Amino acid sequence: MSSAAADRRRAEAVAWLRALLRGCGGGGGGQPLPPPHASEDDLRAALADGALLCAALRRLGCDPAAASNEGTGSAAAAAAAGEGDVGRFLAAVERMGLPGFSPSDLDTGPVSSVVTCLLALRDQFVSHDVGGLSCSLPEKVMMQSMEFPRKENDPGTQNSEGRRKIPKNPAMSEPSSPLSQTTLSSISRHAGHSFHDVFQLRQGRYSDLPSSKISEMMKSTSLDNAPTQSLLSVVNVILDELVETKIGEIPYHLACLLRKVILEIERRISTQAEHIRNIIPVVIVACMQQNNLMKAREEKYKSRIRVLEALASGTSDQTHVNSNATNGKAHVSPDHAVHQMKMEKDKTEDKKRLAEKDVVLLVKDKEEDVTRLTKDKEDMAKLLKDKEDIIRLMKEKEEMVWMMREKENMVSLNNGRVEDKHQLTDKDVANSAKYRNEIIKLMKEKEDSNDTIMKLNIELEAMKSSYEGTRILLDSKKKEVLQLLMDKESIEYIVSQLKQELAIERSSHQTHIQELDTRAFQANNKLEQRIKEMELMLEDSKTRVRDLEELLESRSQTWEQKEIRLNQFIGLQIQNIQDLRLSSVSIRHEILHCQKRWSEEICDLGQSLKVLTNAAENYHATLEENRKLFNEVQELKGCKANSIAHLYADILKYQLLILYAYLSGNIRVHCRIRPFLPGEDQTSTTIEYVGDNGELILANPAKRGKEGHKLFKFNKVLGPSASQDEVFKEIQPLIRSVLDGYNVCIFAYGQTGSGKTYTMTGPENATEKDWGVNYRALNDLFHISRSRRDTVMYKVSVQMIEIYNEQIHDLLGNSGSEKKYPFGSQALK
Numbered sequence: 122m123s124s125a126a127a128d129r130r131r132a133e134a135v136a137w138l139r140a141l142l143r144g145c146g147g148g149g150g151g152q153p154l155p156p157p158h159a160s161e162d163d164l165r166a167a168l169a170d171g172a173l174l175c176a177a178l179r180r181l182g183c184d185p186a187a188a189s190n191e192g193t194g195s196a197a198a199a200a201a202a203g204e205g206d207v208g209r210f211l212a213a214v215e216r217m218g219l220p221g222f223s224p225s226d227l228d229t230g231p232v233s234s235v236v237t238c239l240l241a242l243r244d245q246f247v248s249h250d251v252g253g254l255s256c257s258l259p260e261k262v263m264m265q266s267m268e269f270p271r272k273e274n275d276p277g278t279q280n281s282e283g284r285r286k287i288p289k290n291p292a293m294s295e296p297s298s299p300l301s302q303t304t305l306s307s308i309s310r311h312a313g314h315s316f317h318d319v320f321q322l323r324q325g326r327y328s329d330l331p332s333s334k335i336s337e338m339m340k341s342t343s344l345d346n347a348p349t350q351s352l353l354s355v356v357n358v359i360l361d362e363l364v365e366t367k368i369g370e371i372p373y374h375l376a377c378l379l380r381k382v383i384l385e386i387e388r389r390i391s392t393q394a395e396h397i398r399n400i401i402p403v404v405i406v407a408c409m410q411q412n413n414l415m416k417a418r419e420e421k422y423k424s425r426i427r428v429l430e431a432l433a434s435g436t437s438d439q440t441h442v443n444s445n446a447t448n449g450k451a452h453v454s455p456d457h458a459v460h461q462m463k464m465e466k467d468k469t470e471d472k473k474r475l476a477e478k479d480v481v482l483l484v485k486d487k488e489e490d491v492t493r494l495t496k497d498k499e500d501m502a503k504l505l506k507d508k509e510d511i512i513r514l515m516k517e518k519e520e521m522v523w524m525m526r527e528k529e530n531m532v533s534l535n536n537g538r539v540e541d542k543h544q545l546t547d548k549d550v551a552n553s554a555k556y557r558n559e560i561i562k563l564m565k566e567k568e569d570s571n572d573t574i575m576k577l578n579i580e581l582e583a584m585k586s587s588y589e590g591t592r593i594l595l596d597s598k599k600k601e602v603l604q605l606l607m608d609k610e611s612i613e614y615i616v617s618q619l620k621q622e623l624a625i626e627r628s629s630h631q632t633h634i635q636e637l638d639t640r641a642f643q644a645n646n647k648l649e650q651r652i653k654e655m656e657l658m659l660e661d662s663k664t665r666v667r668d669l670e671e672l673l674e675s676r677s678q679t680w681e682q683k684e685i686r687l688n689q690f691i692g693l694q695i696q697n698i699q700d701l702r703l704s705s706v707s708i709r710h711e712i713l714h715c716q717k718r719w720s721e722e723i724c725d726l727g728q729s730l731k732v733l734t735n736a737a738e739n740y741h742a743t744l745e746e747n748r749k750l751f752n753e754v755q756e757l758k759g760c761k762a763n764s765i766a767h768l769y770a771d772i773l774k775y776q777l778l779i780l781y782a783y784l785s786g787n788i789r790v791h792c793r794i795r796p797f798l799p800g801e802d803q804t805s806t807t808i809e810y811v812g813d814n815g816e817l818i819l820a821n822p823a824k825r826g827k828e829g830h831k832l833f834k835f836n837k838v839l840g841p842s843a844s845q846d847e848v849f850k851e852i853q854p855l856i857r858s859v860l861d862g863y864n865v866c867i868f869a870y871g872q873t874g875s876g877k878t879y880t881m882t883g884p885e886n887a888t889e890k891d892w893g894v895n896y897r898a899l900n901d902l903f904h905i906s907r908s909r910r911d912t913v914m915y916k917v918s919v920q921m922i923e924i925y926n927e928q929i930h931d932l933l934g935n936s937g938s939e940k941k942y943p944f945g946s947q948a949l950k
């Protein structure tokens with residue numbers, strides 16, 4: 122047997138023992154009862170002296186002392202079991218044919234045999250359910266101890282003289298109500314005190330009974346074992362006898378018997394009242410527990426509903442989140458999306474499993490609640506029935522007391538009559554007074570009993586009201602349960618809907634997962650393609666890196682070569698500087714020579730200037746004369762002054778220009794550097810240096826040393842950014858000097874594509890801004906001639922020749938002879 126089963130059996134035995142002995146103050150002798158959850162040691166300690174065991178036997182209607190004295194077998198068993206209560210208990214148990222135990226088991230041995238013995242004893246006496254109702258163990262034991270009344274149609278309940286039938290109360294008739302008649306007779310037989318034999322009067326009257334017989338009836342064992350019905354019958358019969366015989370006095374021994382019987386009845390009534398008092402708190406506690414249980418159930422259901430609601434809202438949220446996630450997944454990677462979808466799917470399945478589990482638990486709880494409520498309802502019905510029985514019992518008791526009073530009145534009436542008729546002796550009077558006192562005492566006691574019954578009635582009323590409250594509570598609970606059932610149905614409907622939604626969601630998720638798989642597959646393909654492309658690009662880049670490295674290598678070699686060349690150039694420059702020093706010395710000499718020559722020339726120029734001054738003086742004189750003439754003409758006309766002033770200014774300006782041209786020399790060489798044309802290498806220039814004073818250094822990479830660099834000297838060097846206008850401005854004074862009678866020749870010289878045509882003519886379809894020297898010169902000359910037309914008449918002729926292969930050709934000539942140099946006299950003119 123498992124320890125749990127042994128504990129359960131021990132608890133059953135202890136509960137039964139406690140319920141059995143509770144009403145009689147423990148073991149009857151003040152022995153403490155074992156605690157409700159007694160351990161083996163507790164039980165052993167409680168039962169060690171055997172007092173509780175014997176009390177239990179007595180409570181069951183079996184006197185162990187008497188039993189141990191009966192028969193040789195019992196005596197032998199008691200002897201074998203040892204002396205004392207334990208021995209007597211074991212002897213009684215053996216006689217009943219129940220399993221016993223060794224007295225040493227109560228000292229050190231296992232208590233399982235003791236428990237088995239106690240449970241067998243319980244089963245022996247509690248084999249029949251009260252009123253055909255089955256109860257749980259503690260309730261059964263409790264109800265046994267309550268000794269509920271039972272109505273029997275047993276013929277034995279009626280006396281032989283057909284008196285008014287008094288309902289038999291098993292609780293009162295027998296100390297342990299559930300005892301079967303067979304069991305009872307068995308116990309009585311074993312005890313040797315059949316109450317039928319003792320109390321049932323077969324013939325004669327009680328007043329005629331000998332004292333020894335009455336003494337035997339008054340023995341506590343006889344009274345204890347006698348059913349209450351028998352005791353009541355005894356009282357009734359004695360009172361009837363008194364009424365019938367109309368004797369004024371009751372025999373002393375009969376009065377004692379009457380008193381003892383009434384005391385026994387009162388004791389049983391008080392025991393019953395005690396039981397009722399005990400049961401009321403138990404019932405109230407049970408009701409409160411029931412209430413608490415119902416409240417707990419209600420809370421549980423509410424929490425379940427909340428969980429389901431939360432689950433439902435969570436599922437919808439999840440659906441929302443899923444849809445959001447699905448919408449937002451266009452921006453996340455496919456692998457991540459698939460992983461997320463799987464996680465969401467797992468979560469949804471977990472939630473679904475939880476929801477199903479919750480539903481199963483709810484259904485289970487509901488079934489348990491329904492079962493429990495049904496059971497509670499049955500228990501309450503039982504309690505109500507018991508309550509009605511108790512009320513009925515109390516009424517019966519009241520009737521009985523009323524009947525007893527009636528009979529006492531009748532006795533006292535008869536006594537009065539007898540006093541009137543007979544002269545009593547002193548002894549009889551004394552006896553009568555004594556009996557009267559006894560009867561008054563009995564009446565008082567009955568009054569007390571009535572008070573007790575009244576109290577019991579009040580308590581019963583209170584119980585009734587509490588039962589009513591409990592019933593209302595139960596009705597409300599029933600309604601709540603119905604409400605809960607309806608809620609459960611609605612929850613089941615919601616759960617089924619949720620399941621459908623989950624199924625739909627799952628299918629949509631699966632579709633989505635398939636789509637994502639397809640997308641992931643496509644993305645994978647794309648990525649693989651991309652990887653291949655990137656690999657190709659990487660290869661290409663590597664090749665380019667190799668090329669660049671090679672280029673870098675070659676560049677570095679070039680730079681090294683350049684560095685070498687630069688070093689060489691620097692060396693060359695140093696040599697050049699030295700050469701320049703030398704040449705500077707020679708130049709200095711040359712300058713000195715030049716200074717000398719220039720001083721001579723200046724002297725010549727001075728003479729020439731003198732000539733010019735003279736000419737200018739003459740010119741001024743002429744001019745003065747002309748001015749006078751003009752003044753005169755102006756006086757006459759008054760309108761030519763301005764033009765003459767202009768002319769004068771122009772003349773002065775031209776004279777200065779002439780002087781400048783004279784001082785600058787007759788031949789001037791200008792250099793114009795053409796900018797790079799589109800498509801030309803911008804870096805491959807040979808120009809190394811351009812000076813403001815007309816110096817130009819050109820590099821020749823093909824030659825080394827001094828030969829690699831050439832220094833040129835011009836009157837003016839015009840850079841690549843020089844405009845057409847700047848070029849013209851440089852030669853404009855020379856061109857204008859033509860109008861003063863000087864010969865001027867301007868020509869361009871250079872290799873093919875160096876910009877001769879551009880400089881002289883300008884680009885094709887050129888605007889005024891891009892005009893070349895020719896256009897600008899003619900334009901300027903015509904402008905001046907036009908401005909001087911009032912004073913000077915200029916004649917302009919144009920000749921266009923070509924020098925080709927050292928042959929000069931007139932491009933405007935008509936015939937062959939005119940075209941070839943020397944041109945005709947016509948052409949020269």
Ligand SMILES: Nc1ncnc2c1ncn2[C@@H]1O[C@H](COP(=O)(O)OP(=O)(O)OP(=O)(O)O)[C@@H](O)[C@H]1O
Pocket residue numbers: 794795796798871872873874875876877878879880884
């Ligand atoms: N200073 C400049 N600015 C802009 N473009 C120029 C310049 N000089 C020359 N060019 C351009 O250079 C090209 C060659 O110039 P151009 O025809 O004048 O050379 P060229 O010396 O006359 O040649 P060829 O001897 O063959 O006749 C032309 O397209 C011209 O427009």
